[in-house]
Amino acid sequence: MTYIKTLGAALLASVAMASAATACEITFRSSDTHPDGYPTVAAVNAMGDMLEERSDGRLCIEVFHSAQLGEEKDTIEQTQFGVIDMNRVSLGPFNNIIEETQIPSLPYIFRSTEHMHNVMDGPVGQQILDAFSDHDLVGLAFYDGGSRSFYNSERPITSIEDLEGLKFRVMQSDMFVDMVAALGANATPMPYGEVYSSIQTGVIDGAENNWPSYDSSGHFEVAQYYTLDQHLIVPEVLVMAKSTFDALSPEDQELVRQAARDSVPVMRELWAEREAESEARVAGVEVISDIDKTPFIEAMVPVYEKYVTSPVLQQMVLDILATE
Numbered sequence: 001m002t003y004i005k006t007l008g009a010a011l012l013a014s015v016a017m018a019s020a021a022t023a024c025e026i027t028f029r030s031s032d033t034h035p036d037g038y039p040t041v042a043a044v045n046a047m048g049d050m051l052e053e054r055s056d057g058r059l060c061i062e063v064f065h066s067a068q069l070g071e072e073k074d075t076i077e078q079t080q081f082g083v084i085d086m087n088r089v090s091l092g093p094f095n096n097i098i099e100e101t102q103i104p105s106l107p108y109i110f111r112s113t114e115h116m117h118n119v120m121d122g123p124v125g126q127q128i129l130d131a132f133s134d135h136d137l138v139g140l141a142f143y144d145g146g147s148r149s150f151y152n153s154e155r156p157i158t159s160i161e162d163l164e165g166l167k168f169r170v171m172q173s174d175m176f177v178d179m180v181a182a183l184g185a186n187a188t189p190m191p192y193g194e195v196y197s198s199i200q201t202g203v204i205d206g207a208e209n210n211w212p213s214y215d216s217s218g219h220f221e222v223a224q225y226y227t228l229d230q231h232l233i234v235p236e237v238l239v240m241a242k243s244t245f246d247a248l249s250p251e252d253q254e255l256v257r258q259a260a261r262d263s264v265p266v267m268r269e270l271w272a273e274r275e276a277e278s279e280a281r282v283a284g285v286e287v288i289s290d291i292d293k294t295p296f297i298e299a300m301v302p303v304y305e306k307y308v309t310s311p312v313l314q315q316m317v318l319d320i321l322a323t324e
Contacts, residue, residue: 024052024060028244030086031069031079033192035216039274040088040143040236041065043267047238050259059252061086071191073172080136082243090145090236092171100131101237102307103316107179107300108293110233110320113147117268119323120235124316129237138240140260144271146210147230151219154205156288157227160184160295169195169207175307179231182299192217199223208232212271215278220285227288229296238263 030048032041041063048061069075069084072093079087094101103109103124110116119125120142129139150157152166164184170176172189180187188204198204199222206223208231214220238260245253308317 023057025058026248027060027062028085028240029069030061030063030088031067031075031084032063032065032088033067033072033075034065034088034213036065038065038212038216039267039270042270043143043263044086044088044238046266047259047263050262051255054255054259055252059255067193071193073191079239079241082136082241084241085244086140086238086240088143088236088238090171091234092173092176094237095173095175098128098131098135099310099313100128100316102175103313103320104128105173105175105232105234106307106317107231107303108297109317113144113233115323116144116233116235119320122323124319124323127316132237132239133242136242138242138245140238140240140257141264142235142237143264143267145234145236146212146271146275147228148208148210148232148234149226149228149230150206150208151214151223151226152206153199153223153225156225156286157229158288158291160299166206167204169198169204175303178303178306179300182303183296184299195219196222210275211278211282212274215282220282224285225288226282226285227291229291229293231296 030044032038032044034040044061044063048063051059051061070078072089075084075087076089076093076097078084091101091105095105104116104120110119120128125142129142132139150163150168152168154166155162157163160183165186167186167188168180169190170180170187177187177189188198190198190204195204195207196218199206199219206225207219209217209219214226220226240256245256248256304317308314
């Protein structure tokens with residue numbers, strides 16, 4: 001009898017969920033490489049709640065976390081083709097596609113997280129979002145990606161000389177490859193999901209990322225030396241397939257844009273909490289924070305010379321540096 005009651009309750013719950021799903025006229029499929037509960041995933045879920053409420057249940061978002069729809073490079077292409085409706089992606093993989101995204105990806109371009117927020121919330125951020133429209137995408141909002149630092153399994157990095165010869169995973173971006181090379185190390189572009197086993201088996205010595213990713217990925221288990229050089233404070237971006245967006249009415253388009261904007265402060269609050277939790281949770285790791293960043297910054301001159309070439313990009317750099 002208990003089994004029958006339990007089964008009945010499960011079936012009723014299933015029917016209720018199915019009814020809720022069919023109540024939505026449109027359900028946007030959204031991709032994220034991070035696990036369920038990660039700040040970016042939670043923020044898109046919060047956006048979905050806002051959108052569903054404001055559209056009287058017509059518009060919904062279903063988030064496929066943990067790279068269920070593929071790694072970032074693959075999901076970018078799928079979003080451009082309209083197979084995926086929405087996508088939360090790091091800016092790095094876009095560097096070879098949209099030149100404007102190279103600027104916030106430059107090493108040491110931002111003085112702090114607050115400085116990055118002020119830039120991305122202003123005219124420069126909007127200029128970058130607008131650039132996605134030429135690539136079958138609609139830029140909706142920027143999320144935090146934290147400050148990225150090097151971690152490895154071989155030795156503490158206390159100076160630029162300690163990087164020499166080490167093999168680091170980087171995102172699939174020519175700029176990040178050149179950044180690592182300029183520091184005297186070797187860059188290996190590879191999908192995020194392959195990093196743990198690659199460090200464990202010695203294919204690479206380490207990677208570079210923020211506290212929450214270092215924690216949630218388990219990379220701290222195989223790479224115990226974490227150097228807070230904070231070479232990148234790269235925002236992440238939420239985009240939508242242009243074909244999906246263009247099929248919406250102007251009113252629904254504005255609902256989507258506004259819900260995306262309103263999800264940003266939600267994400268930032270969750271990110272700050274997660275960063276503190278991750279830093280406290282990671283155990284048995286040697287954290288190196290007392291380093292002179294000047295040689296690291298000086299080594300980036302050829303990277304800037306290579307990528308900041310057009311007057312438009314040069315002006316963007318000047319605008320960022322002038323932002324308080």
